[in-house]
Amino acid sequence: MVIFLLALIGTLIVMAILTIGRLGFGRRDPLAIQSFARWFGGYFIFNYIVSLLVLYFSLPALTGPFWGWQWVLWPLLFSSIGNLFVYARPALGLAEESTLISSGGRSRSAGAKNGARNSTRGIVASGIFGLIVFAVIGIAAPILITIFTTWFDANAKALAAIPNVKVQKVKVLPPTDANHIVLVSKSVASYKGQQILGSNGQNLGSAYNLDPDSYTLQSINHHLYYVAPLSYNNIFTNLANPRTPGLVVVDAEDPQAVPQLRTDQTQAGTSIAYLPGALLNQDLLRHVYLSGYTYGRLLDPTLELDDNYHPYWTISLMQPIRGYAGDQLTEVLIVDAHTGAIVKYRPQDVPAWVDRVMPASTVVDYLDWWGLYNSAPWFNPSGMGQQRPSGEPQLLYNSVDQPVWLVPMTSSSSNDNSSTGIFLFNTHKNEADLYLLAGLGIGDNVQKTFQSTRANIRGYNVASVQLYQIYNTPTWVASYVQSTDSGDIFQSVGIVDARNLNGSNVQFESTLGQALQDYQQWLTQLNTGNPSGNGGSTQTITGKIVRIAAVPQGNNTIYYLQIEGQGVIFTANLTLSPKLPLVQPGDIIKGSYVSSGGTVINLTAFDDTSINLGTGTPGAGPSPTPVAKPAH
Numbered sequence: 001m002v003i004f005l006l007a008l009i010g011t012l013i014v015m016a017i018l019t020i021g022r023l024g025f026g027r028r029d030p031l032a033i034q035s036f037a038r039w040f041g042g043y044f045i046f047n048y049i050v051s052l053l054v055l056y057f058s059l060p061a062l063t064g065p066f067w068g069w070q071w072v073l074w075p076l077l078f079s080s081i082g083n084l085f086v087y088a089r090p091a092l093g094l095a096e097e098s099t100l101i102s103s104g105g106r107s108r109s110a111g112a113k114n115g116a117r118n119s120t121r122g123i124v125a126s127g128i129f130g131l132i133v134f135a136v137i138g139i140a141a142p143i144l145i146t147i148f149t150t151w152f153d154a155n156a157k158a159l160a161a162i163p164n165v166k167v168q169k170v171k172v173l174p175p176t177d178a179n180h181i182v183l184v185s186k187s188v189a190s191y192k193g194q195q196i197l198g199s200n201g202q203n204l205g206s207a208y209n210l211d212p213d214s215y216t217l218q219s220i221n222h223h224l225y226y227v228a229p230l231s232y233n234n235i236f237t238n239l240a241n242p243r244t245p246g247l248v249v250v251d252a253e254d255p256q257a258v259p260q261l262r263t264d265q266t267q268a269g270t271s272i273a274y275l276p277g278a279l280l281n282q283d284l285l286r287h288v289y290l291s292g293y294t295y296g297r298l299l300d301p302t303l304e305l306d307d308n309y310h311p312y313w314t315i316s317l318m319q320p321i322r323g324y325a326g327d328q329l330t331e332v333l334i335v336d337a338h339t340g341a342i343v344k345y346r347p348q349d350v351p352a353w354v355d356r357v358m359p360a361s362t363v364v365d366y367l368d369w370w371g372l373y374n375s376a377p378w379f380n381p382s383g384m385g386q387q388r389p390s391g392e393p394q395l396l397y398n399s400v401d402q403p404v405w406l407v408p409m410t411s412s413s414s415n416d417n418s419s420t421g422i423f424l425f426n427t428h429k430n431e432a433d434l435y436l437l438a439g440l441g442i443g444d445n446v447q448k449t450f451q452s453t454r455a456n457i458r459g460y461n462v463a464s465v466q467l468y469q470i471y472n473t474p475t476w477v478a479s480y481v482q483s484t485d486s487g488d489i490f491q492s493v494g495i496v497d498a499r500n501l502n503g504s505n506v507q508f509e510s511t512l513g514q515a516l517q518d519y520q521q522w523l524t525q526l527n528t529g530n531p532s533g534n535g536g537s538t539q540t541i542t543g544k545i546v547r548i549a550a551v552p553q554g555n556n557t558i559y560y561l562q563i564e565g566q567g568v569i570f571t572a573n574l575t576l577s578p579k580l581p582l583v584q585p586g587d588i589i590k591g592s593y594v595s596s597g598g599t600v601i602n603l604t605a606f607d608d609t610s611i612n613l614g615t616g617t618p619g620a621g622p623s624p625t626p627v628a629k630p631a632h
Helices: 002-025 033-058 065-085 088-100 103-150 152-160 186-196 235-240 284-290 360-373 444-452 512-526
Strands: 164-168 216-220 223-229 246-251 260-263 297-305 311-322 325-336 342-345 387-389 394-399 402-411 421-426 431-435 461-470 473-484 487-497 507-509 538-553 556-563 569-573 588-594 600-608
Touching: 002 033, 002 065, 002 103, 002 284, 033 065, 065 103, 103 152, 103 325, 152 311, 152 360, 186 223, 186 246, 186 461, 186 473, 186 487, 216 297, 223 297, 246 297, 284 297, 284 311, 284 325, 297 325, 297 360, 325 360, 360 387, 360 402, 360 421, 394 461, 444 461, 444 473, 444 487, 461 487, 487 512, 507 512, 512 569, 512 600, 569 588
Parallel strands: 164 431, 569 600
Antiparallel strands: 216 223, 223 246, 246 260, 297 311, 311 325, 325 342, 387 402, 394 402, 402 421, 421 431, 461 473, 473 487, 487 507, 538 556, 538 588, 556 569, 588 600
């Protein structure tokens, strides 16, 4: 394997430094070959073993300053300390013992004593020189490299320029497909996955578990799911089994859908041989590293299924471009989770079924630098002009097959809970669109708004919130859950306008369809929404009323209309027209709506053409007919 060669090279580097220290700085008399050979051979073996251990367990990336060979400083440090405190003491003891030799061997005693002292002096010098090299390369050099690559204004501007940011002129986010809104939070997916673990009758829970943090949101066959691998319960199970049975798939759009436990019994090739955190060579990153991918940082291992539900791990291979900082995506490694086969791709050539290869942590670093330095100098104690990301990136699926990282930006003030803009960062390459949407409610305010709505009379917890563009309005969508010891159970959904965070504005319903309908009516009543921005087109309709009914909803009255020849129900808010209470079956009406699917559609404009309102003065009756008076 590659680490044996790397360990050999590292050992030779360490021994060269130690030898220079011993022969170049510690020797004053002729070299004792046997003593030097014993010293060299012992430390060579020691350093080779330490180098193998460092390479095997820490997986150092051979990239960046010094081409990543800083890892050899660890065996150098251990060897230097050993030269100072372990090897020197026996040599001093040997020198002291030589003085006890009889007077007949005084000349030999003196020679042995001098030789021991010379050997000890050389060993100590080797240790001191090794520590000096460690301090210079391991401490001083990184500090200087960091200063000269990240400090001062020129470097700060270079860091801010790493993300390729494009400022969008339009001040609306791309529309969201309401048919693919994520309603299932990771905590709900964890609960549902745990419930299905024992469904095949094999008592898998006794040996395997589902890590709640391992659930990954992704698109499979144009539908959103969470996927999580089965992991080992303990090291003994790991040692006894070369692979885990498979994985769990949980529907992310429908909270009522039944999860899937997928194993080799249901689909061949589903069991997982390599996964993060497994022992020895079963560890995913170690398997990749030992396969020769040592020249970059292996980040963000993510389990993704192709459209045939075959499991793969995607790993981003990153290389720093600014000293130790500025990781840049250079390759994407796709590892067959069942066989361990590795295929590398350029980022632009990654298969379409892979949802993301830009790590969320890298996106945060990029936007941190951009927010700090794009519009402000490096030295800026006041914080004026600086921005920062608000929270972790959210994986957003406006289109089910084209996810982006959504990151709200806010000012540098810790007291600010409104946005300065919204980033949509490409998940496949280093490109970001900035939408200048200022004033959106973000952060803890969103959570508190959903929690405070009066409709949440049972006190459900808010499990997750996501920002979408619904009805041409930036909108927060939340999932309400009932928490249990084993996870969360979905209960309801809430929707609120991101510009009007108030508990009374939250549309709270048990289903997404009803919540969207309420939200559309609320926007129409407020005259702030333009439903044509929700991915559908505005349609007009003219027809005869078959049935009509008025239904009170809160402080409003909603009219439900059935129009002849239409297979859907239309709803209209009283604010659309004062004629609505007068509409009767048989009337001809005209209206407009948004074509967005569903069986209940909200009208955005309404008129009853059968009701003709005149222009006469209210309260004025017909003119009286003059009556002729009889002649006298």
